[in-house]
Amino acid sequence: MSSSLFRPFKCRGLTLPNRFVMAPMTRSMSPDGVPGENVAAYYERRAAADVGLIITEGTVTDRPGSANDPKYPSFHGEAALAGWKNVVERAHAAGGKIAPQLWHVGMVRKPGTGPNPDAKSDSPSGVTHTGKAVMDPPSDEEVADMISSYARSAKSAKELGFDAIEIHGAHGYLIDQFFWDVMNKREGKYGGDLLDRAEFAGDVIRECRRAIGDDIPIILRWSQWKQQEYSARLAETPQEMEAFLKVFVDAGVDILHCSQRRFWEPEFEGSDLNLAGWAKKLTGLPTISVGSVGLNGDFIKAFAGESSQPASLDKLFEMMERDEFDLIAIGRALLQDPEWVTKVKEGRMDEMKDYDPKALATLY
Secondary structure, eight states, rough: OOOGGOOOEEEEEEEESSEEEEEEEEOOOOGGOOOOOHHHHHHHHHTTTTEEEEEEEEEEOSSSTSSSSSSSSSEEEEEHHHHHHHHHHHHHHHHHEEEEEEEEGGGOOOOSSSSSSOOOOOOOBBBBBBBBOOOOOHHHHHHHHHHHHHHHHHHHHHHHHHHHHEEEEETTHHHHHHHHHTTTOOOOTTSSSSSHHHHHHHHHHHHHHHHHHHOOOOOEEEEEEEEEBOOOHHHHHHHHHHHHHHHHHHOOOOEEEEOSTTSSSOOTTTTTOOOHHHHHHHHHHOOOESSSSTTTTTHHHHHHOOOBBBBOOOHHHHHHHHOOEEEEEEOHHHHOOHHHHHHHHHTTGGGGGBBOGGGGGGGG
């Protein structure tokens, strides 16, 4: 066991007993957008097994085109919010801390899909990842409401008793589509160079802060890679990354959740720091790292049905001992085994389970 992983962590009104975070993982198990008892039990089990902070699966905002699957959980509407209230209460009763991930899929949604098939898909400029325009750019009023939709969900999160919020700005979804020049061809506000495009997320952060007050931390998840293009990069140099992240620092973000496919891979030549390590160095903010922790296979390959076996945590221990980042998010390993963190804490590494994506339908 590494003591560095079991140190307390504090940010605003949030205090965690250790540095482990449950990564958000989409599950499509909330019919009509309503998280039921099975969802509450799923998070309760992890909360009771030493996970420091649970970040929920992506929960969609109240924009009509925010989801491309009617089984994604909503973060709006009386029934869905009642379901999330039950989740929060169960997680807290089990001793856990929990944050919703606020999400909008943007142009990932194909027309005619999701809970509102007649709705228009939101986007920065009506352009797909191929660079092809398929619809008119949204109006300034529509873009303003996209921003406000995150704040409305953030306000509900505070009212329900969540301990933090995470804004999903990664992986080629709506906020990341504003970041990416391939899909953001806007003229005027939120168009232009990378810093101008980043202001969309900056305004989301500002509006969420106004909605929730000062006690609850705001986490922003961001990535270089996109599901539409794994090799995409927003920042090619540390200098570009510093300027990009400063937009969010100035807006009032508290924690940066830096998504990469393998946490141990360096982000820039000439340094061993990974994405979260560089973000912490450049901003001084706490960061969360993530990416194939505890498993020997890339999560992208898991989508193709490949299994993974448990892998050594020695590299993670080393990086945490050097304080390269502050928190580590666990995805598939914790999905497969709710007691994964407890086993690390107790040195029961020989009991770690293989990850089998074919078994996911039965995992709660």
